[in-house]
Amino acid sequence: MCAAPLFSIHILRISNLYNFHFFRRGMEEIVEKVIEKRELRGVKKEFVEKIVKKVGRELGLGNLEGLGEKQAKGIVKKARAELRRSVGMFELSERKRAKLLAGEDISSLLATHASTKERLGFYNEVKRIVYATKPKTILDIGCGLNPIALAERGTEYVACDVNASVLEVVESFFKARKLEGKTLIVDITDERDLGKLPKKCDVVLLFKLLDIVAETAKEKRKVFEKIFERIEAKRVVASFPTRKLSGKRMNSPKRFWFEKLLESKGVVFEKFFIPGEVFYSFSFRGTTSERENKSVGTEIPRAE
Numbered sequence: 001m002c003a004a005p006l007f008s009i010h011i012l013r014i015s016n017l018y019n020f021h022f023f024r025r026g027m028e029e030i031v032e033k034v035i036e037k038r039e040l041r042g043v044k045k046e047f048v049e050k051i052v053k054k055v056g057r058e059l060g061l062g063n064l065e066g067l068g069e070k071q072a073k074g075i076v077k078k079a080r081a082e083l084r085r086s087v088g089m090f091e092l093s094e095r096k097r098a099k100l101l102a103g104e105d106i107s108s109l110l111a112t113h114a115s116t117k118e119r120l121g122f123y124n125e126v127k128r129i130v131y132a133t134k135p136k137t138i139l140d141i142g143c144g145l146n147p148i149a150l151a152e153r154g155t156e157y158v159a160c161d162v163n164a165s166v167l168e169v170v171e172s173f174f175k176a177r178k179l180e181g182k183t184l185i186v187d188i189t190d191e192r193d194l195g196k197l198p199k200k201c202d203v204v205l206l207f208k209l210l211d212i213v214a215e216t217a218k219e220k221r222k223v224f225e226k227i228f229e230r231i232e233a234k235r236v237v238a239s240f241p242t243r244k245l246s247g248k249r250m251n252s253p254k255r256f257w258f259e260k261l262l263e264s265k266g267v268v269f270e271k272f273f274i275p276g277e278v279f280y281s282f283s284f285r286g287t288t289s290e291r292e293n294k295s296v297g298t299e300i301p302r303a304e
Contacts, residue, residue: 027052030072034079043083047162047187054215055079106148113145113166115208122274123149129272129281131155133235135202141188141227142209148173150205151181158198160186189213189223194230204231206238208277210258217257224261228284239279254278 031048035041040048055078059071110116119126127150130138135155140146143159147170151157159170159181167183174181186193188209204227214220228236240255254271255278262269262282269282 026072030075030079033072033076034083037080040080040083041165044162044164044185044187046190048079048083050187050189051082052079055082109169110145110149116145116149118276119149119274125272125274126150126279129270129279130203130205130237132281133202135235137198137201138203138205139198139201139231139233140205140207141186141197142207142212143170143205144207145169146205146207147181151177151179153177153179155180157181158184158201160184160188160197162187188227194226197227197231199230200232202233203235203237204233206236208239208241210238211240221257221261224258233284235281235283237279237281239277241276242273242278243276255280 027049030052031045034048034052035043035045052075055075059074059078107120110120130150131152137156137158138150139158139160140150141160143161144166147157147159151174157174157179159167160183161167161170162185164185167185170181171183173179174183184196186196188194206224206227210220210223214223238258240258258280259269262280265284267282267284269280272279272281
């Protein structure tokens with residue numbers, strides 16, 4: 001009669017020891033668990049680790065070693081949600097995505113990524129802004145599937161993202177359309193990755209990027225300035241979401257910290273809206289009088 005309880009106690013002790021050992025290697029194991037999901041498998045591990053640490057801080061867990069199973073599951077769940085928001089890819093088999101590409105069903109392909117899905121029906125307006133100065137080179141940082149909607153013959157398109165799976169689709173598109181494009185796996189918050197970017201280009205695209213890679217206005221300014229310490233760009237088109245994750249419109253959809261930053265640099269900018277997004281188009285190169293005027297920009301509104 002006593003054998004069974006003793007056996008159960010030993011099993012419990014071994015199980016607890018295993019769980020403790022499992023999470024003593026915490027970070028690596030949690031990262032691997034997070035990217036088990038198909039749509040997150042291609043995301044750069046170093047970027048996933050940053051998200052996991054961020055989630056840990058938000059949950060009041062400074063040290064991620066020695067976590068219990070419940071805490072670890074909570075981090076994994078929240079980190080996946082954060083990554084889906086950041087990376088934006090919906091779960092879809094590579095085979096189905098390849099089929100959409102082969103059949104040139106571009107709208108359906110763009111709909112497999114959150115941000116490009118939101119822009120469907122408005123890419124002509126976005127494209128008009130991007131190509132206004134007839135660029136020969138475009139650098140798209142945090143590109144998602146944007147290149148599929150924006151890349152054109154006669155323009156070299158450099159597509160950067162933390163998600164290798166996204167870049168595989170973009171690379172296939174470049175080859176299928178015989179476009180002059182290349183892809184780079186880049187985490188823009190990683191100093192080493194910044195060094196991969198071209199030193200010069202005509203247009204840099206930062207669509208929703210700054211809100212994704214940084215939390216506070218101060219951190220976003222720092223990321224922005226680091227990018228343009230390294231890159232000499234003739235023109236920049238940056239965008240920000242105007243809706244919360246819930247879909248509700250933000251009380252203040254404009255980014256006043258960003259406008260203030262541009263004004264402090266004497267940058268003349270244009271601003272325009274599409275549903276769910278505000279865009280800023282500007283050049284760091286202007287005449288002396290333009291820079292001294294420090295214009296607050298031209299607003300081209302669109303109903304939300």
